[in-house]
Amino acid sequence: MAKVLKTKDKILNAAERLFADQGFELTSLRQITGAADVNLASVNYHFGSKKALIQAVMERYHAQFMPELDERLKTLEEEGINSTEEVLSCFVGPLLSLQRINPLGTEIYLSLLGHAYSEIQGHLRRFTMQNFGHVVQRFFHCMQQANPHLSVATLFWRLHFTLGATVFAQVSGQALSEIAQADFGESATAEDIVGKLIPYLAAGIGAAEVSASARL
Amino acid sequence: MAKVLKTKDKILNAAERLFADQGFELTSLRQITGAADVNLASVNYHFGSKKALIQAVMERYHAQFMPELDERLKTLEEEGINSTEEVLSCFVGPLLSLQRINPLGTEIYLSLLGHAYSEIQGHLRRFTMQNFGHVVQRFFHCMQQANPHLSVATLFWRLHFTLGATVFAQVSGQALSEIAQADFGESATAEDIVGKLIPYLAAGIGAAEVSASARL
DNA sequence: GTTTAAATTAAACGCCTGTTTTAATCGGCG
DNA sequence: CGCCGATTAAAACAGGCGTTTAATTTAAAC
Numbered sequence: 225m226a227k228v229l230k231t232k233d234k235i236l237n238a239a240e241r242l243f244a245d246q247g248f249e250l251t252s253l254r255q256i257t258g259a260a261d262v263n264l265a266s267v268n269y270h271f272g273s274k275k276a277l278i279q280a281v282m283e284r285y286h287a288q289f290m291p292e293l294d295e296r297l298k299t300l301e302e303e304g305i306n307s308t309e310e311v312l313s314c315f316v317g318p319l320l321s322l323q324r325i326n327p328l329g330t331e332i333y334l335s336l337l338g339h340a341y342s343e344i345q346g347h348l349r350r351f352t353m354q355n356f357g358h359v360v361q362r363f364f365h366c367m368q369q370a371n372p373h374l375s376v377a378t379l380f381w382r383l384h385f386t387l388g389a390t391v392f393a394q395v396s397g398q399a400l401s402e403i404a405q406a407d408f409g410e411s412a413t414a415e416d417i418v419g420k421l422i423p424y425l426a427a428g429i430g431a432a433e434v435s436a437s438a439r440l
Numbered sequence: 441m442a443k444v445l446k447t448k449d450k451i452l453n454a455a456e457r458l459f460a461d462q463g464f465e466l467t468s469l470r471q472i473t474g475a476a477d478v479n480l481a482s483v484n485y486h487f488g489s490k491k492a493l494i495q496a497v498m499e500r501y502h503a504q505f506m507p508e509l510d511e512r513l514k515t516l517e518e519e520g521i522n523s524t525e526e527v528l529s530c531f532v533g534p535l536l537s538l539q540r541i542n543p544l545g546t547e548i549y550l551s552l553l554g555h556a557y558s559e560i561q562g563h564l565r566r567f568t569m570q571n572f573g574h575v576v577q578r579f580f581h582c583m584q585q586a587n588p589h590l591s592v593a594t595l596f597w598r599l600h601f602t603l604g605a606t607v608f609a610q611v612s613g614q615a616l617s618e619i620a621q622a623d624f625g626e627s628a629t630a631e632d633i634v635g636k637l638i639p640y641l642a643a644g645i646g647a648a649e650v651s652a653s654a655r656l
Numbered sequence: 657g658t659t660t661a662a663a664t665t666a667a668a669c670g671c672c673t674g675t676t677t678t679a680a681t682c683g684g685c686g
Numbered sequence: 687c688g689c690c691g692a693t694t695a696a697a698a699c700a701g702g703c704g705t706t707t708a709a710t711t712t713a714a715a716c
Contacts, residue, residue, distance in 0.1 A: 384608070427644050
């Protein structure tokens with residue numbers, strides 16, 4: 225059926241791969257059209273601009289991921305929340321289902337997210353929050369239920385530390401995976417990394433609250 | 441005394457600020473020389489190339505930070521290691537002493553580290569490891585002593601998650617601090633954030649090892 | 657004060673960027 | 687077939703990049 229891809233899809237597939245590897249700004253349209261084997265001008269013809277292409281690439285993944293995550297969080301809320309791991313585990317399924325878009329979809333999406341945060345892509349953050357801000361809020365609410373012993377402020381900071389660890393792990397995931405491979409022969413797909421990440425994050429989030437005096 | 445800065449220092453000061461904010465590749469020499477109010481060609485005159493400038497910027501911070509950290513870790517090793525918090529706390533002093541280079545030195549250094557990892561700066565990693573690899577190894581060794589229940593691979597990954605959370609927390613620390621201030625009246629200096637970070641990181645690093653079966 | 661090296665400057669180099677323009681080609685329909 | 691909108695193609699655009707060159711200015715040594 226879908227043997228011969230349309231130009232638009234060839235561009236999207238090449239772009240997401242390169243964006244994930246190198247970031248948005250460091251990837252040129254000539255790289256993309258070269259890898260996709262299409263004419264340079266076709267990007268502007270089909271998408272209008274590079275910025276619009278970036279949004280189209282993200283949109284395809286967000287549209288798959290966010291509703292699924294929201295669904296799982298909602299179900300969990302109704303069943304009652306008992307642990308942090310439970311909430312974090314809601315991410316696993318939706319992340320893996322991204323492989324329906326691309327066999328490497330999980331890695332690509334997380335890596336794209338990382339670049340979207342670390343690069344100054346204001347339009348992207350605005351776009352994401354406008355469309356999926358309610359999912360972020362639901363996530364925070366779930367975390368509050370899982371950690372009633374934490375103050376809102378502490379939870380706020382810890383969830384941002386969590387985002388940092390996750391994003392960073394994926395952006396530098398490939399490089400780290402190569403080092404790990406060389407050092408002690410341990411491969412690591414995105415799925416592996418997520419699996420390693422969850423216990424770490426859950427323990428960090430749920431750590432006992434400490435007073436300011438407990439320092440060195 | 442040091443009222444009028446030499447061109448070389450004006451370049452370094454402007455460059456570290458811009459590199460920390462935007463990353464290395466996305467910062468142009470014209471941005472740097474414009475902010476430093478020096479001639480474009482002076483970068484290549486004083487440093488030779490952009491790559492050499494990047495290394496010079498990192499070198500100034502590494503040279504201040506690494507020996508201090510090494511010293512503290514060494515002392516701790518001799519006294520005996522009992523907890524992960526202990527090891528992490530060795531970073532606090534050296535990080536804060538970076539403010540002697542620049543009032544925002546702590547944030548800048550951690551941000552530079554983040555970009556050095558996420559961008560493909562092979563020459564930087566090589567350079568760092570050649571000069572300060574022994575500090576990294578000492579740190580890893582201390583962590584192994586503090587967490588004898590963890591495998592080498594698990595510890596490797598968790599320490600990188602830790603770096604990610606730390607870097608991200610500092611990079612977006614100011615913006616987050618403003619949000620936190622608005623939401624629940626909580627101020628946060630770089631030192632405060634490090635204080636909030638350590639219990640989180642220590643709990644994450646020390647979390648019980650889990651088998652691959654424990655998934656959703 | 658003259659000499660000499662170091663430092664600064666302006667200008668240009670070749671290459672790459674995103675975008676636009678203009679022309680050629682394709683595919684379905686009457 | 688001939689048409690005609692949709693798509694592809696090649697070329698050029700203006701502007702930014704790191705780097706280099708050559709001329710000028712600065713500043714210290716004699």
